[in-house]
Amino acid sequence: MREIGRRLQVGRIAGSDAGHRGSSGGAWRRRALASAALLATFGAAAASAQAPAAWTARAQEELPRPDQPALSPDGRRVAFTLWRADLATKPSAWRGTVMVAAVDGGASHDFAAGEAGSAPQWRPDGGGIAFLSERGGQPEIWWWPRRGGAVRQLSATLAGVRAFRWLPSGREIVYVGRPGRSAGPVAAPGNDDAIVVDADPGNARLWRLTVDPQAPPQAGTPLTPPSFHVAADMGLSFGYLLSGFDVSPDGSSVVFTRTPSAAVNDWQRADVAVVDLGSGEIRPLATSRRAAGAPLFSPDGRFVAYTASEDPPTASFAARVEVVPASGGTPRELAPTFDQRPRLLGWSRDGRELYFGEVRGTLIRLSALPIDGGAPHDLDAGDRVMTALALAPSGDRVVFVGERADEAPEIWTSTLEPFAPRRLTALAPPASPLGRTELLRWPAPDGLEVEGLLTYPVGYVPGTKVPLLLVVHGGPTYYFLQDYIAAPDVYPIASFAARGFAVLRVNPRGSSGRGRSFRFANRGDWGGGDFHDLMSGVDHVIALGVADPERLGVMGWSYGGYMTAWIVSQTRRFAAASVGAGIVNLTSFAGTADIHDFAPDYFGGQPWEKPDLYLARSPLFHLAGVTTPTLIEQGQEDHRVPTAQGWELYRALRHLGVETSLVLYPRQGHELAEPRLELDAAERNLAWFERHLLGARR
Numbered sequence: 001m002r003e004i005g006r007r008l009q010v011g012r013i014a015g016s017d018a019g020h021r022g023s024s025g026g027a028w029r030r031r032a033l034a035s036a037a038l039l040a041t042f043g044a045a046a047a048s049a050q051a052p053a054a055w056t057a058r059a060q061e062e063l064p065r066p067d068q069p070a071l072s073p074d075g076r077r078v079a080f081t082l083w084r085a086d087l088a089t090k091p092s093a094w095r096g097t098v099m100v101a102a103v104d105g106g107a108s109h110d111f112a113a114g115e116a117g118s119a120p121q122w123r124p125d126g127g128g129i130a131f132l133s134e135r136g137g138q139p140e141i142w143w144w145p146r147r148g149g150a151v152r153q154l155s156a157t158l159a160g161v162r163a164f165r166w167l168p169s170g171r172e173i174v175y176v177g178r179p180g181r182s183a184g185p186v187a188a189p190g191n192d193d194a195i196v197v198d199a200d201p202g203n204a205r206l207w208r209l210t211v212d213p214q215a216p217p218q219a220g221t222p223l224t225p226p227s228f229h230v231a232a233d234m235g236l237s238f239g240y241l242l243s244g245f246d247v248s249p250d251g252s253s254v255v256f257t258r259t260p261s262a263a264v265n266d267w268q269r270a271d272v273a274v275v276d277l278g279s280g281e282i283r284p285l286a287t288s289r290r291a292a293g294a295p296l297f298s299p300d301g302r303f304v305a306y307t308a309s310e311d312p313p314t315a316s317f318a319a320r321v322e323v324v325p326a327s328g329g330t331p332r333e334l335a336p337t338f339d340q341r342p343r344l345l346g347w348s349r350d351g352r353e354l355y356f357g358e359v360r361g362t363l364i365r366l367s368a369l370p371i372d373g374g375a376p377h378d379l380d381a382g383d384r385v386m387t388a389l390a391l392a393p394s395g396d397r398v399v400f401v402g403e404r405a406d407e408a409p410e411i412w413t414s415t416l417e418p419f420a421p422r423r424l425t426a427l428a429p430p431a432s433p434l435g436r437t438e439l440l441r442w443p444a445p446d447g448l449e450v451e452g453l454l455t456y457p458v459g460y461v462p463g464t465k466v467p468l469l470l471v472v473h474g475g476p477t478y479y480f481l482q483d484y485i486a487a488p489d490v491y492p493i494a495s496f497a498a499r500g501f502a503v504l505r506v507n508p509r510g511s512s513g514r515g516r517s518f519r520f521a522n523r524g525d526w527g528g529g530d531f532h533d534l535m536s537g538v539d540h541v542i543a544l545g546v547a548d549p550e551r552l553g554v555m556g557w558s559y560g561g562y563m564t565a566w567i568v569s570q571t572r573r574f575a576a577a578s579v580g581a582g583i584v585n586l587t588s589f590a591g592t593a594d595i596h597d598f599a600p601d602y603f604g605g606q607p608w609e610k611p612d613l614y615l616a617r618s619p620l621f622h623l624a625g626v627t628t629p630t631l632i633e634q635g636q637e638d639h640r641v642p643t644a645q646g647w648e649l650y651r652a653l654r655h656l657g658v659e660t661s662l663v664l665y666p667r668q669g670h671e672l673a674e675p676r677l678e679l680d681a682a683e684r685n686l687a688w689f690e691r692h693l694l695g696a697r698r
Contacts, residue, residue: 054458055432055494057682060486061085061675064427066099066411068119069399071392072126076103078399078424079120079129080411085488085675091667092676098131098144101411101424117142119163123170124393130154130173130211132161141173143213155209156217162204163232163244168251173209174223176232176245176256178202201261203229206245206254206275223254223275224282231257231293235264236595237478238317241307241343242270242293248326249301252277255285255326257293264594267291268313272306274326286324286331296344298351299395302326305344305354305371308333315601316477316523317341318516321354323371335375337367340516345398346391348416355379355398355416357389359513361451362439362482364389366398366419380419385483386412399424403484405437405453433458435497437485442540444509448521450533451514452506453480454541458498467693468502468547470538470574472556472563476510476530477519490580490633490672490681491555499690501553502546508533524604526559527566527617534563535571549573551693555685557581558641558670565619565649568628576692578631578685581641581670584620584649587611594639623652629659631688633681635668661688 062085069080081096096118117133128145136153138160144151155161157177164175209220224230234243245256255274259266270293272286286292286306291313295306308322308331318340324331334354342356353368356376366380366389380386384407386400402412402421408428414421437455444450457466471491473480486494496503507513508530510522522530541547553576556564561582568577583589583599587607590599599614600606607614615621630653634646643664650662663684665677672678 053432054498055434055486055492056498057492057495057679057686058087059432060492060494061087061488061679061682063408063486063488064429065487066401066409066425066427067388069388069390069401069411070120070122071103071390071394071397071399071413072122073124073393074126075392075394075397077101078103078411078413079122079131081118081120082427083118085679087676087679090676092674094673094675098129100129103413103424121164121166122393124166124168125170127170130164130166132164134160140217141175141209143211145213149213152213153217154211154213155219157207157219165245165247165254167247168249171211173211174245174247174254175207175209175220176204176230177207177219178204198263201229201263203227203262204232206230206256208277223277223280224256224258229259229262229266231259231267231270234259234267234270234293236267237475238341239267240294241317241319241341242267242291242309244294246296246304248297249299252301253326255295255297255304257295265597268597272304274304283328285326285328286322292322294344296346296354297326298347299349300351303351303371305347307342307344314520314523315595315598316510316520318519321356321369332373334369334371335373337369337376338365338515339512339519341512342367342369343389345389346395349395355391357386359479359481361513362453362480362507364481366416368416379416380414380421384412384421385481387483405455405482405485406434408484408486431486432494432498434485434494435460435503437482439482440537440540442536444529444533444536446529446532448509448518448529448533450506450508450537452504452537453482454546455485455493455497455503455505456546457500457502460502460546463545465548466500466502466546467551467553467689468504468538468541469496469689469693470534470552470554470567471503471505472534472554472560473505473507473511474556474558474560475512476508476522476526476559477512478559479507479511479513480505488675488678488682490557490678491578491685492682495682495686496689499686500694501689502541504537504541504547506534506537508537523602524613526562526602527570527619530563531566531570534567538573551575553577553689553693555580555689559583561641562619565630566617566622568626568630569619569622572625572627574628576629576631576689578633578688579646579649580632580681581634581638582619582632582645582649583641584618584645584652586614586618588648589641589645590614592642592644620648620652623656626653626656626658629688629692631684632660632662633684634662634664635670635672636664636666637668638670640670 065083086095098117098120117131120129120131132139133142141155159178162176206223207220259270270291272295275282289311291309307319309319321334322331345355367376369376384402388401399413401409403409411425412421435455552574554574555578557580561579564579653660
């Protein structure tokens with residue numbers, strides 16, 4: 001739910017991959033097989049099981065989550081990943097199982113022999129599934145021949161596989177991976193423990209691998225040199241709008257996104273290139289001052305569509321779709337989409353339209369964009385959140401993860417025209433009672449309309465004033481959706497509602513889903529208009545007679561952590577706060593973050609060029625007089641918002657005599673990827689706000 005460094009949360013962002021949450025070791029392998037056998041009867045068991053009395057953070061963490069669906073070439077089956085939290089191991093992890101559901105409503109599940117893994121892809125003839133598994137310690141490509149035969153490992157790399165695609169023949173695979181860290185350019189003379197910053201760019205390359213189940217696992221043949229980075233999975237919230245590669249319909253070439261290095265800050269220089277698989281020639285296809293990526297071949301292979309940012313690229317990120325001849329030429333820009341953040345899914349069968357998913361308000365819409373320059377048009381009804389959208393090989397159907405605020409995520413499929421979605425799975429266990437979620441709209445002080453989602457306490461009695469928790473999303477260009485409120489999260493909405501809290505999630509200016517001008521409205525103004533959008537939302541819920549103004553809490557991660565720290569520095573209205581990986585000192589953040597151009601992009605210059613603005617909008621320098629008890633949570637290996645930000649806030653609050661607690665999570669970066677640690681953070685947040693808001697009034 002954070003945009004500065006997209007959250008590693010399964011399937012939450014439109015079209016984003018979840019990461020590969022497998023593991024290694026025989027014990028895990030045995031657990032995976034046992035889990036798959038249990039899940040084979042899960043649908044029937046769910047119908048007779050008893051739901052727990054109330055949601056807890058642990059129950060939310062244990063919710064199974066489908067993701068990465070892929071339709072078979074004949075359209076009769078869908079393979080997908082089912083993620084579950086393994087809380088018993090140390091370190092804990094998300095465990096993926098490759099599963100198969102029938103589209104025709106027959107046998108509901110064929111669990112792919114219980115194979116542990118993720119990112120399944122059907123062989124072009126439908127004869128089996130390749131997938132990623134970390135059973136050897138890192139993600140490698142494995143092969144399951146559906147018509148019989150043992151599961152076998154195909155790839156053997158030094159640093160793991162990031163993404164892969166079948167060639168049309170079904171006899172070869174192209175993948176993105178790293179050969180492994182080279183000690184030579186990194187080590188200082190006479191001391192191999194020294195780290196020379198930026199000496200090893202860590203570039204990933206394209207590789208070509210022959211599928212031979214009888215041969216030992218191998219790396220295959222590199223298709224690109226180590227002098228640039230092939231971007232299969234940019235580590236940014238909007239990275240999925242630029243990342244990726246595609247194979248031509250005839251299997252003769254691969255088009256891909258590249259950046260000068262693997263440094264996340266190099267996203268601004270992303271462009272599109274193509275490699276000829278016969279000659280090995282690499283040639284640029286779309287190069288300009290714009291950031292370009294996520295290329296897709298047309299059905300006849302004559303054109304390539306891709307996403308291109310504005311010139312210059314900005315962290316607020318607006319983009320258009322462009323089409324260029326695959327042989328090279330002048331790109332042609334297509335009509336703008338509503339939010340100017342389209343995630344391309346594929347071409348129509350006749351090559352006249354491109355299908356894409358895009359955030360619209362608090363939903364994700366599926367739309368078609370004519371390549372003749374006409375305006376886009378919607379395909380879906382706009383009544384359900386759709387993530388992990390994937391186009392069928394036939395080009396006439398999609399599969400996706402569908403959910404609502406009170407409807408757990410499941411695998412769905414639909415024809416494109418007409419759009420008639422049908423649920424394929426019943427994976428979620430019986431649900432505890434959920435608080436009702438309502439979409440609200442209200443005017444900000446300057447008249448700008450703002451949207452938010454209000455979740456009422458379970459069993460709420462109209463007219464009753466209850467404690468209100470304000471949750472601020474990351475980004476700032478992320479957004480809250482009307483998705484399932486019982487999903488795992490450090491801010492467990494369903495559990496808060498079960499404890500008697502109302503929860504308000506606001507999409508202030510700067511958020512996506514409301515168009516370019518809304519998303520760009522907080523540039524140079526963090527803590528200004530966005531602050532008033534949030535406060536006016538709280539006032540709106542108070543005016544509705546729902547929120548008790550004496551029992552308010554606020555929390556957020558990343559940019560949401562920044563806003564939380566800013567809020568407590570500006571007002572004493574809140575009885576408690578929780579800052580997750582929050583920016584508190586914009587100057588030190590700009591100098592130490594891995595996205596070191598991020599703050600200068602938003603604030604129009606470097607700290608030494610805009611010292612007064614950086615000082616004026618840094619919460620750290622406005623803490624005098626703060627009294628709000630503040631919990632601080634952060635990953636110990638966070639390079640996006642370095643851990644020093646949390647320390648600076650903690651030391652300042654301690655010096656001021658404000659009740660505070662700093663909790664650092666080992667092995668974690670900007671996101672809490674280990675479910676036990678995410679659960680710990682969620683339970684601490686529950687306890688913190690219960691103690692400060694559910695007792696006697698202040």
